Amino acid sequence: MIKKIIPLVLVCLAFFGTVQALDDAKPFNTFGHREVIRMACIGDSITQADAYVSALRTALGKQWEVTNFGVSGATMLKKGDNPYNRLGQYGQAMQKKPDVATIMLGTNDSKPGNWAHKAEFEADYKAVIADLKKANPKVVIYCCVPPPAGGNKWGINGEVIKNEIQPMVRKLAKETNCYVIDLQEPLTGKNCIPDGVHPNVDGHKLMAAAIYKALTGKPIPAAAPAH
Numbered sequence: 169m170i171k172k173i174i175p176l177v178l179v180c181l182a183f184f185g186t187v188q189a190l191d192d193a194k195p196f197n198t199f200g201h202r203e204v205i206r207m208a209c210i211g212d213s214i215t216q217a218d219a220y221v222s223a224l225r226t227a228l229g230k231q232w233e234v235t236n237f238g239v240s241g242a243t244m245l246k247k248g249d250n251p252y253n254r255l256g257q258y259g260q261a262m263q264k265k266p267d268v269a270t271i272m273l274g275t276n277d278s279k280p281g282n283w284a285h286k287a288e289f290e291a292d293y294k295a296v297i298a299d300l301k302k303a304n305p306k307v308v309i310y311c312c313v314p315p316p317a318g319g320n321k322w323g324i325n326g327e328v329i330k331n332e333i334q335p336m337v338r339k340l341a342k343e344t345n346c347y348v349i350d351l352q353e354p355l356t357g358k359n360c361i362p363d364g365v366h367p368n369v370d371g372h373k374l375m376a377a378a379i380y381k382a383l384t385g386k387p388i389p390a391a392a393p394a395h
Contacts, residue, residue, distance in 0.1 A: 194347060195385035196268055196308050204233045208266035210252070210296070212276055213240035214315065214365075219372035220379065227380050227388050237261040244273040246292050248282040253296065265304040270379060271296065272312035272351070274337065275365065278328040286332065290340045297344045309346040310382055311337050315355045315375065320364030349382045351375050 198205065207228075209221050215238025225234040237260060242252040252258055252273060261269070271293075277283060293311075300307050313334045317326035330352060341348045355361065360371035367375065380388040 196383050206266045207234045207268040208261045209236050209270050211238040211272035212242040216240050220376040223376035243276045245277050245285050247285040262303040268308050270310045274333040275314045278325040279323045310349050311341040311346050312349045313352050315351045318364035354378045
């Protein structure tokens with residue numbers, strides 16, 4: 169009897185382990201928040217454009233205070249050509265003491281000159297996560313896999329983003345108890361990144377929908393367009 173039960177238990181454990189592994193992002197629990205939920209959107213020019221952030225701001229409503237801390241050209245790598253941790257928006261994001269933070273950096277890190285320091289990417293990413301948790305120990309962090317990239321004039325490498333940065337983000341998020349939001353899959357093959365890097369309005373709508381679904385567990389309302 170025991171010999172029959174053990175295999176069954178192992179199968180069940182394997183099943184639940186698979187389900188858990190696929191559950192990249194759990195909705196933020198708004199229950200008990202009597203004050204406004206402070207959300208910090210950390211990123212590069214894709215975030216600075218504000219289209220997906222604006223759509224989230226509209227869709228999430230008055231209970232949320234969504235602040236854009238995106239900076240064009242920003243890198244996660246401290247040895248990159250424009251390290252985010254040295255920019256004014258970095259300190260502002262920490263001073264906000266956010267309840268929720270989304271991090272979408274890595275696109276500019278894929279440039280050859282920056283990616284030469286790829287061995288330090290995970291440690292530099294974890295340092296940002298650590299600073300957010302120091303600012304607010306209860307912060308819930310969503311690490312976003314950057315959107316796909318194609319041929320472009322900036323030297324941003326879509327293959328590096330997909331095949332190297334994406335698995336790194338997933339790995340470090342798991343190690344730091346953060347969630348992952350995949351922005352590669354929703355935009356792949358959608359013809360919504362005309363310059364090979366920056367999503368257009370349709371692309372920003374897809375990003376907003378993916379992030380909103382991760383934050384709330386619900387589809388984004390139709391009345392929340394990206395501008």
